Amino acid sequence: MIVRVRSKEGQLRFQIDAHEDASILVAQIAEALHTDPDRLTLSDAPSGGSRTTSALAGHTLEALGIKHGDMLFAEVEPLQAAETSEAPPAAEEPSTSVQEHPVDVYWSKERGLISRGRDAQFCRHGDKGMCDYCMPLEPYDVAYHTEHAIKHLSFHAYLRQQHIGIGTSASASTYVPPLDEETYQVRTPCPSGQHAPWPAGICTKCQPSAVTLQRQPYRMVDHVEFAHPSLIDGVLDIWRKTAMQRCGILLGHYEPYPKVPMGIKAVVEAITEPPQAGDLDGVTLGWPWDDEALVKRVATWCGFEVVGFLFTDLEPADVTHTDVSKAGLVACKRHATSFFLSGQEALMAAQWQNMYKNACRWSRTGTYNSKFVTCVLSGNPEGVIDVAAYQVSGQAMGMVEADMLEASVHPTTVRVKPSADTRYVPDVFFRYKNEYQIDVKERASPTFPVEYLLVTCTHGFPTEPNPRFLSHAFPVENRPGLHDQSMDALLAQVRHYTHAMTDATQREALMHWLSDWHLLLFLAKSELLTPEDMQQVCAVAVSHDALERVLASPGWQTLVTIAQEQAPAPAPASHGDTGAEAPAVSDEASFEASAAAPVACPHCTFLNVPGSTDCDVCGLPLS
Structure with a gap:
């Protein structure tokens, strides 16, 4: 039978046999509420008539008068009211201990309503008024998604649709309990405690339910x-x-x-x-x-x-x-x-x-x-x-x-594995409409369409690109024979870009060369810079600012010293460079001529490394 339980955390549902001891139901409720069974009290009314869980132990649900579909009300005593001070504290609620992604935190603080302007045809009120034709829509509005060809709800719009995140004090009658991840593994140990763990034993309380495949709406x-x-x-x-x-x-x-x-x-x-x-x-x-x-x-x-x-x-x-x-x-x-x-x-x-x-x-x-x-x-x-x-x-x-x-051998289907000694596979079903537009439920035996x-x-792509990395000239990792990353080539480029750093143009060229993901990764692998110096280089590479902090760091100065001692002064590398050393710069005049500003492509506006003749993005001539 199904027993419903309402608490401050929302409404829960438990499937249990009427002849089971009440302590089994209490244990399931305590696990769902992340608390100790001794701190629970249950009643059949929102207020009054509460009974402690210890008083319920030893009685079957049928003997207590609990029937299919009944609603119980659970309360958790404060930690200070626990019977013994030595009792271990309950586990911290995920809602307070989980560090969500910043974008999720942002949307959790926003209402997400879809604003609409005043309808000139139907609105009969003033500019400061509002009616059904111009009031904001909920973020899960079906008509809006259909009109704008949005196939799926966003995750946070789905949460709003399910009333997840609405406090019980604001809307207790519509509050939905927290989400449950999809899991199809046998529960070990079994909540009933009546048999050995899987695979030695299994029952209806620990085996996963049958799976009905549904297209995810969000x-x-x-x-x-x-x-x-x-x-x-x-x-x-x-x-x-x-x-x-x-x-x-x-x-x-x-x-x-x-x-x-x-x-x-x-x-x-x-x-x-x-x-x-x-x-x-x-x-x-x-x-x-x-x-x-x-x-x-x-x-x-x-x-x-x-x-x-x-x-x-x-x-x-x-x-x-x-x-x-x-x-x-x-x-x-x-x-x-x-x-x-x-x-x-x-x-x-x-x-x-x-x-x-x-x-x-x-x-x-x-x-x-x-x-x-x-x-x-x-x-x-x-x-x-x-x-x-x-x-x-x-x-x-x-x-x-x-x-x-x-x-499966066919790319459009997925095969369901059979059960084995160490793997329990529940029944899998999927629904579809046949040629007569009748909803049909079919067993996925042995395959089902991958589209489910x-x-x-x-x-x-953005209409006005503003990438964090300005250059893609450095050879790509793990491309042997096509893009070979070389320490000698790196040191030669370091010497070239840091030689005679006297004006803003040369500093801009260095910044452009340094803002390259593959270069940063190769620098980190080489361990020429300390983790602290690498953090600083990475921050400058994506912010395109404060280059002086990198140039003044001890690690960078050491790298420049090594480059000056071991590498010849090369000409600037082109975007197609595979790591081979370029001819040495013979004198100061030739260096100043080569250390020009990054060349902007007249066709796609991409900034190319100084000295390039063809654009690395569109491949067209830069002149």
Whole structure:
């Protein structure tokens, strides 16, 4: 039977047998409220008639007169009123102990209403009045989302729709209890305590319920924004040269997205490439990645975090390269009649999202879903290279965490694993409308469509790019043979950019060269600078200010000394430089001629390293 329990934390539901001892129900309530059973009192009315849990022990629910659907009212005694001072304190509530992301904190303090102007046709009031035609809309308004073609609610609009975050004192009758993460693992030990833990025993109280797949109505991230087109061009460059697929980790930050009510966007500022072996139709990653912790540390110094994963799936539209009309076009492999994200890729996305869970104070576990995005660089129906951004649902994350799913031979489906000695897999169902528009519930045996797991995000580039990193000239990591990072080349460039630093133009050139993610990562790997000096260099590289603090730091001065002693004075490196040393500067006049300001492209306005002849972004001549 179902027993409902209302407390200051909201309304809870428990499934329990009428012949069970009341102490089992008390233990479940205490676990849900994160408190000690001895501090609970229960009653069948909002006030009066409270009984302590110790008085209920030893009696069945049926004997106490508790029937299916009954409502009980629970109160938790203050800690000071506990019977003994030696009693261990209850665990701290997630709502007060979880440190949420700043963008979540921002939206939790905002009402998120959609403002509307005065309707000239229907409004009959003055400028300061308000009526049904011009009053603000709730952030989850269905008509507004339909009109603006917004496919999913933002996460915080979904919370508002579910009344999560509204205090009980303000709206006790509509308050919804905190969120529960999707979990499909057997509960160990069993709450009943009547049998050995799984796999030795299992019962209805510890086994997971059957799963009915549903399309997730909300998304954790609404939009993915790449700070500059050169980020994508850098990934495409290696595919154009090798015809091999490539992948990278997306680094950036999250911020509010005003085009969606209470929306969140992931801004990608850099793409770092882990060790990998590309192939014509896929990528093999070297994992675990030895430099993963270092990448995260340098990203933190720059004010960034891991926000997603990008991989390519590219193929020329004409593999024979004989059809002139298809020159420069790529094949469209992902579309409505094919697939958008394969089953294997969806499972990979779920694994990534489980690694980067979202901190949430409304979840009992302190985490809920994930802001991690998965992007695919492939061809659209017009044959143009485009980006597609996805997430997978919380159900997908839970089933992957419970080891329930595996890839199918067909990319449009996912296979449900059978139960085994160490793996319990509950029944999985999915709903769809058949050709007669009748809602049908079908068992996912053994496969189901991958589309039930997908959540789509929009993507784009800013109209006025203002990237944190100004340069992409330094060779990219983990590209042996194509981009070889060299300590000698680094020292030669340090000597070149720090030689005769006498005017603002030369300092601007140094700042432009230093503001490069791949350069910062290589500096951190080299350990030529202390962590404190690296933090300062990273801060200057993304703020484009206070260069003097870096030049005056002991670590930088030591680096310059090493460069002057070991490296010749080179000419400035071009964007396509692979690390080879450039010819030495013969005299002061030639150096001053080469140390000019960054060259702005007349076609795309990108600032190129001094001495460049072609733009690194659009490839057109700079003159």
